[in-house]
Amino acid sequence: MSRLSFRQLLFAAFILTTGILTATSVQALLTLEHLARLGRETAAQAIALTEQSQRLSERTLAMERSARQFLVLDDRVFRERYAAARDEATAALQVLNRATPEFASQLADEWTAQAQAAWEVLQAGKRRKRDGHAVVYRAFARMTQINDSLARESKTEIGSRNDALLAELERQRRVLGVLVGGAVLLAAVLATCFGFLLSRPLRRIESAIGRLGEKRYDQPIVVGGPADTRRLGQQLDWLRQRLADLDADKERFLRHISHELKTPLAALREGVALLEDEVAGKLSDGQREIAGILQQNTASLQNQIEDLLRYNTAAFDAQHLAHSKVDLLVLLQDVVAGQRLQWLARRLTVEVQGESLIVQADRDKLATVLANLLSNAVRFSPEGGTVRFTLSCAGRRVRIDCIDEGAGVAPEDAARIFEPFYQGVRQAAGARNGNGIGLSIVREYIAAHDGSVTLLPRQAGAHFRIELPL
Structure with missing residues (x-):
């Protein structure tokens, strides 16, 4: 896979997913065609059974009528009509026998025997006048019962075939549901796998670009995935x-x-x-x-x-840190005490709020960060103002907020305030202008600790927030 390009992998993922869905669609079409064919066959068999049952009954009735007329009138035409009706009834009986061989065979043999008995009466000559009517009556009475039985069995057979069709339809519906669900699941798994394979190199590239932007050149960049x-x-x-x-x-x-x-x-x-x-x-x-x-x-x-x-x-x-356990509250108090003369000379009040929080960090570099923030706040704050440091915890990160009451940072300077040697348009009145490296050093040291420093919007004064891993 590593020999393929990003575009080729995307195309392969598309082909595989499309192939799975296409195969499922084809299977669904074949299943529907199979069910439609079964439905047509079942309907045709039901119609055939009904028609042949009705035809058998009608031909049997015609045979009885012809036989009785022959016995009364002794006209050969009626005997020929009997024979023709018998042939048609026999053909219908054979169709029923082929459609339902498990139950129609015995009834068909009995029906044929009764029809033959009546036919022999019609060919017996003078004897027919003495006992012919009784024989014909018994024969056709039994044949009528057989026709009724065949009609009932035909209806039962039609119902059974309809039930079998419904059962097959339900089975195919379950099979099709499993196929569709499996196809969707497999397509989702393939999409997830390919998405992971394709997104992981992109995340590494994004991370590498971020490290380059932060000037972290010590880690080699290795990106896997497609060629x-x-x-x-x-x-x-x-x-x-x-x-x-x-x-x-x-x-x-x-x-x-x-x-x-x-x-x-x-x-x-x-x-x-x-x-x-x-x-x-x-x-x-x-x-x-x-x-x-x-x-x-x-x-x-x-x-x-x-x-x-x-x-x-x-x-x-910034690339060489000496980590140790640092109590941020104690460190802040030490930094504030170290610049006591500067902020007292401007009649400022410096407040430190929050609870004791322990982090793994380079104490000297964090002290430099806090000293630079305090020095900036003292330089830009008006006499008699207040500088406030606040320690807090947000999830697994520590927040250090530094808020002063000075002129703040101009909106046009906010995007570049952490750049080295950059000085904003708002400078402290009567104070020596700095060289614009204090905040850039703050950013360097905080980034080395996997933290972040941001300038938050504020109507009056400046508000800097440092976040460090707890």
Whole structure:
């Protein structure tokens, strides 16, 4: 099956399912044709039995009339009529005998004997005048009884055949029901099996694409199934390796360029410090102002380079976690206490709500995540505001909500707020603008823990929610 393509497997599934349903339909048509043929045969036999029974009775009556007329009038014409009626009655009797041999044979022999006795009377000459009437009367009386018996037996036979037809119809109905049910069940099983065989490679491809989007290049991509999905899996694995190489090149470039920039930057800062200390001579007010501008910008540039190195380090550290049991409530309280001076300086209130929840995680990286969220909330919150952390449990996942009362995130920034080096349009008034890597580090570390971080809509302030496996 692995040699077939996705399209060929779909076609095979369609052919098999269609073949099963077609075979069932053909069997149903054959069954209906068989039942229709049995119905026609039964109806024709019933009509034949009824007609021959009636014909036997009519010919017997004609024979009796001809015999009596011959005995009275002694006319050969009536004897010939008797003979002709006898032949027709005998033919009808033979039909009844063939249709119902199990019960009509004895009655037919007796009827033939009585008819022969009457015929011998008609051929006896003068003796017929003395005892002919009595013999003919007894013969035809018995023949009439035999005709009635044959008529009843014919009706019984017709009823039996109708019952047999109904029984066959019921049996074929059950057989057809089993066939239809089996065909539907088999088609459902085939559809389920083929659906599983075809959907499993698609799920693996979807999972592989998700890992590529999350920059998880450490796991090789293997996709089974049909030939074309396996080729696609090989192409995705090649793409994974290529992206891993590009990501490694990017990290090396950032690391090298950052270190290369730090050396001349250190010389610049040292030179500006010497100027401000008036080592090269006394500065005028204008020169001192220029030296201050240089000092401020070199410090800002150094902070940006350090942030760049920090993000590069965080992207690498996210792939190497040191798991241990972490009490999230205790960790949150420690992070809040660690930034106590910052939020007290802005006269903020930081609340931690919820119960103690234990997770398996990297404590240091989770502390960095919570510290970045708190730092952002402190920087954007108005003086006298409140920052609230809430711990809760939803099923098998832990939720950490961080809510502040700041300006919030602009709607146009919501989709890109977790991208590295991206800064939204709403910045804190009077505060130094960040480099846009805090939230990207949060996303890196949370994704490494198989969790998620999202920005929830809120009319005032920002609301970030972290979910981790319990």
